[in-house]
């Protein structure tokens with residue numbers, strides 16, 4: 293009886309930061325696989341256009357939401373809106389995030405504060421609010437976009453690296469808490485990806501961006517989406533990144549810190 297009732301409830305995948313980069317590609321992939329989508333970002337024109345396209349191409353329901361996730365007020369209104377409309381989110385993708393380059397003593401505090409709000413607070417808040425319904429339904433998938441930056445300290449991009457460490461740690465702990473509930477948590481850790489990320493971070497000229505060949509966002513989205521659907525835990529995209537993450541385990545921070553610092557200048 294319960295199963296029958298559950299199966300009648302329309303389910304949605306919520307993707308934050310769907311207006312560009314990895315989130316945009318995730319939206320396309322998931323619509324193609326028949327998922328109804330709720331897309332969130334600030335650029336409503338891009339979201340409207342994407343929603344119309346995906347609806348036309350794949351005949352799925354796509355609902356765009358204009359929301360600045362760094363604002364607690366807007367986040368709360370967004371979550372209330374989901375509740376009022378009885379949208380059951382069975383898949384949550386916390387993808388929206390950004391970085392900021394520069395030595396900490398000189399970075400713009402407002403931008404740093406917004407980064408913490410987006411990369412940490414919004415991800416945690418959305419998860420907290422949407423998780424209980426997934427547990428009640430006995431099924432849920434959560435994909436948190438972390439980064440290989442989360443595996444070590446990041447001089448000259450310190451808060452961004454620390455925010456991604458938070459995402460990795462939080463995802464692993466939550467995954468353990470949710471064992472046997474039908475809800476899984478995946479942390480996707482990409483290396484550099486060809487999106488607007490480095491421009492916005494003011495790091496397009498950094499050694500990291502110019503030395504390493506960035507991955508295609510489509511390939512990162514594909515890997516993240518399938519890892520999440522399989523219920524995997526922490527996944528690192530790309531062979532070279534996997535190797536780097538393995539090697540990092542054996543390198544003391546005193547050695548890696550100056551190297552990372554140089555990569556971000």
Ligand SMILES: NC(=O)c1ccc[n+]([C@@H]2O[C@H](COP(=O)([O-])OP(=O)(O)OC[C@H]3O[C@@H](n4cnc5c(N)ncnc54)[C@H](OP(=O)(O)O)[C@@H]3O)[C@@H](O)[C@H]2O)c1
Pocket residue numbers: 308309310311312313314315332333334335336359360361362387388389390391410437438439440481482483484485486487488489490492
């Ligand atoms: N690119 C990389 O090298 C790389 C590497 C590792 C991890 N990542 C992670 O991957 C995720 C996606 O980044 P990306 O590379 O795809 O960057 P991107 O192309 O800059 O996309 C960022 C997305 O986040 C949204 N966003 C930004 N601020 C927002 C806000 N205040 N409220 C709501 N949405 C907001 C943007 O939409 P609007 O501007 O329309 O709001 C956009 O859709 C991030 O968490 C990033 O840290 C990126």
